[in-house]
Amino acid sequence: MFSQILCFTLIVAVVIAQDHGHAFSSNHISRHDGHHQTVHGHDHGHDHLDYYTHPKYEFEYKVEDHHTGDKKSQHEQRDGDVVVGGFYLNQPDGSDRHVDYHADDHSGFHADVKYSTHHLHHHH
Structure with missing residues (x-):
């Protein structure tokens, strides 16, 4: 999953940089690998070790x-x-969608979705 996210963001950045002179993209990824723990398991009558x-x-x-x-x-x-995040998307109709989400093993996945529209002012 991590490598898919990284690949997607890099592809988007390259495509935008090549096709549009007035576009920009940015990304930041930090991975914090901890120490491996040995987990003893029992599967179909056989003991095994997992990490x-x-x-x-x-x-x-x-x-x-x-x-x-x-x-x-x-x-x-x-x-x-525990996963916490959010995203913003300017939709084709001009409205903005903001989503904040939270997920954990205790309460599951929850998302707060908000839409906002921009009022266009016409000058005569």
């Missing part, structure tokens, strides 16, 4: 293309079983 590392990371990216109007960003951080 578990405490998952911890954070990433963010932003794309803003004034030529196409494509504007979006996302940020997320994970520490163990």
